[in-house]
Amino acid sequence: MRNINEDTITQAVLAAMSDCTSDRLRTVMTSLVQHLHSFARDVKLTESEWLYAINFLTDVGHITDEKRQEFVLLSDTLGLSMLVTTQNNRKPAECTEATVLGPFFVAGAPEFSNGDDIANGAAGLPCFVTGHVRGLSGEPVANAVIEVWQSDEDGFYDVQYDGPPDAQAQFQARGRLRTLPDGLFHFRSILAEAYPIPHDGPVGRMLDALGRHPWRPAHLHFWIDAPGYEPLITHVFRNGDKYLDSDAVFGVRSTLIVDWVEHPPGVAPDGSQMDTPFYTLEYNFVLNPSKL
Numbered sequence: 001m002r003n004i005n006e007d008t009i010t011q012a013v014l015a016a017m018s019d020c021t022s023d024r025l026r027t028v029m030t031s032l033v034q035h036l037h038s039f040a041r042d043v044k045l046t047e048s049e050w051l052y053a054i055n056f057l058t059d060v061g062h063i064t065d066e067k068r069q070e071f072v073l074l075s076d077t078l079g080l081s082m083l084v085t086t087q088n089n090r091k092p093a094e095c096t097e098a099t100v101l102g103p104f105f106v107a108g109a110p111e112f113s114n115g116d117d118i119a120n121g122a123a124g125l126p127c128f129v130t131g132h133v134r135g136l137s138g139e140p141v142a143n144a145v146i147e148v149w150q151s152d153e154d155g156f157y158d159v160q161y162d163g164p165p166d167a168q169a170q171f172q173a174r175g176r177l178r179t180l181p182d183g184l185f186h187f188r189s190i191l192a193e194a195y196p197i198p199h200d201g202p203v204g205r206m207l208d209a210l211g212r213h214p215w216r217p218a219h220l221h222f223w224i225d226a227p228g229y230e231p232l233i234t235h236v237f238r239n240g241d242k243y244l245d246s247d248a249v250f251g252v253r254s255t256l257i258v259d260w261v262e263h264p265p266g267v268a269p270d271g272s273q274m275d276t277p278f279y280t281l282e283y284n285f286v287l288n289p290s291k292l
Ligand code: BEZ
Pocket: 073, 076, 100, 101, 102, 103, 104, 197, 198, 216, 249
């Protein structure tokens, strides 16, 4: 293969992959090469722009470790994560919509019973959360495993703080519980607040250069698993948040926006006496039956 020119190079790269034994890999890489080459032709990419992009991706790699996933942030802020989530979670309109998992889910969060306080010392006004998990025909889903996680009043997740030596104490405002026989779940937590995604790295610089902000509207993450149903990863958003229409990761869906009702100090839903204002939030989830 010689004398390849700017008109023949795309075909030459595709031909070089002809011995690939995986149909799927060849399909994906063929499309990727075609789109990359079309992009470079379309914008007439200069050498210095190409080098800038290489250095940018190198920085994305350098800042990435077990606690910081800059590639996921890049995918999220370019809308790729929500695109992949949406096209892989098509379901009837009655089902709860899926959203991105985000980088702050932690496996192995503590188990709680319904009614427990999952805050474990996280700062914020009390918030009492309740709802039902049901199937498409309205049937209650008992014993569904619900993972829930959220940020505190300063907009930080527990994993963003330097942790205390006791590993259990590091889990704050996150936990796992199960639905009751009628599909009900309820727990106490704290009021979630809007927060900026980590923006002290290359993705933050990209957002800045594009005139974009890094904020996400206040939300509460859920991951619901039950036998016989497709897993649901989603979050519910706080109505009235000023970032609902400019979420940095494009995750907001109208069906997921809910009123977080403010109450003056007084008796809370669990019967305890609150000496601060507190919030209540109710959201019902509908799961899609798994395909046979
Ligand atoms: C989150 O909601 O936890 C999140 C999602 C995408 C990027 C950053 C944070």
